[in-house]
Amino acid sequence: MSSCSDEAIPGQPIVLGCGQLCLDYLVTVASFPIPDQKIRGTSFKVQGGGNTGNALTCVARLGLPCRILAKVADDSHGRYMVEELESSGVDTSFCMSAKDGASHFNYVIVDNQTNTRTCIYTPGYPPLLPDDLTESLLLDVLDGVRVLYVNGRSREAELLLAQKAHSKNIPILINAEKKRTGLDELIDLADYAICSTNFPQEWTGAPSSPSALLSMLIRLPKLKFVIMTLGEHGCVMLERCSSEVSGSEEETDIDELHESLKQSTDFTSVLPVCNSSGDWL
Template sequence: MSTVFVVGSLNIDQNIRVRSLPRPGETVRGSDATYSPGGKGGNQAVAAARAGAPVKFAGAVGDDAHGRRILEVLAEADIDASRVRVLSTAATGTAIIAVDDRGENQIIVSPGANSGLTSDDVDAGLATLMAGDVVVLQLEIPTTLVRQAARIAKNAGAFVILNAAPAPRQLDGLLDDVDLLVVNEQEIRVLADLAGIPGDHRQLVTALPPVLGPAIVCTAGAEGSFTVLDGGLVHVPAAEVAAKDTTGAGDTYVGYLAASLLTIPRDLPAAMKTASRASALAVTRSGAMESIPWHHELPASVPSPALVVPN
């Protein structure tokens, strides 16, 4: 059976609610902190598993209570975490997340054990990779390892998805073996600046693939998500929901997208539609990993994808 392989980060999230996000130099009062498993890699793996895909994960945690809790959650989602290395030399990665009353967030990430991931870990994590599998990558681990994982996947005939988050400071071959790039509005503008191409996110979804190489899906919050198919801009609207916390919404989207492409590899708009349904439900809940829905919880539908012909 085809499998989603995730190589990426695992963090413990320290969550604090605030009335409004602090401005530079400002101190605001928040709620008591709560702790929950997260990390972009972990979130995306859990999303793919809850979407119904078989998932294998390669990453690293510290030999501490946070690391043990993360491994428990991965096991509860039926993820093969046998290639998650437990380090005695580093603490589990930490993300400090502030969420305001509108559901918007600010996130600071301390990599911890994620920085201890090695080339050998990547090789071991992808050792059983086969043609037809999907590999999901992000940028909370060293970019050298991301490039290595993408190259292994490409050579094996797998489909490579890169969520370019946090946005890269330089490209340097990062996209050479990537089939699909998933970015939000801010991240696509960073990539556009690196490529020297102007435009808003809708224009960039069309303009960037011929320059960067991979196809692009751009998520734009309440505006929905966009890609290009046969030269036309495809828009998948977002469902209208009352957002409680947007933390993890993008990761939910990526994980569900990967799981959907595993079963319908040539139907990107349909996969985007499923991913939109999942992320819309996730933002109505608090937290990252714990907000990710199971596939049986998804609402019946969102509006069908619309083809928008560029002017």
């Protein structure tokens, strides 16, 4: 399949993602094993992974042109991941290949009983570094881009790219999975944030998840919305509707608001459900 840059309509916005690619070895089991136990897997699959690769694959399958900036090892795993992205419609022309290196990979145990997954990550090398990003490359990779996606895995290189995107008024979306050294510099530049379940409270120290989301909007005035994922329970999104939000009273109210939304949400529906509070902030 041609890359999405070949099929893009002239002037159509491009989504750029920067981060690590990782090969996933997924095994599904009836229930998670206990120590020293031997069990049978019910299915096995090898596929490309990593937050950036997964996100751009979804973007491409939704029909939007997208490209990735990453470094992969010149091994069978690296070539497989790049080819898989290309087959999904992701432009990989800015993927760098390291002659001497090893690809990142994950062992992923999918538990059918609890609908959870456990990842055992093995880092590869070499990483994407700021020295890899020349001024001409930065200009080329950002050409036509309307949204930049980062997650902090290649922190220093992503920060350099984000700073360049910010100078060109390109919106930045960050996937904040967990606290990492230097992540604050990236998140300060973000226009949008998608967080794991635990990140908002870990990052803010707030007493509850809803108050942590509000605290993020207060601390990060550039942030337009923040989303916290909840696994099988969907997600919670807090959107800025006013620039004048401060004080502890709002943090108390938002806990009550969140509880009322939970009470009025139909969790039994087999179709996606969106329950909105209206213009609250």
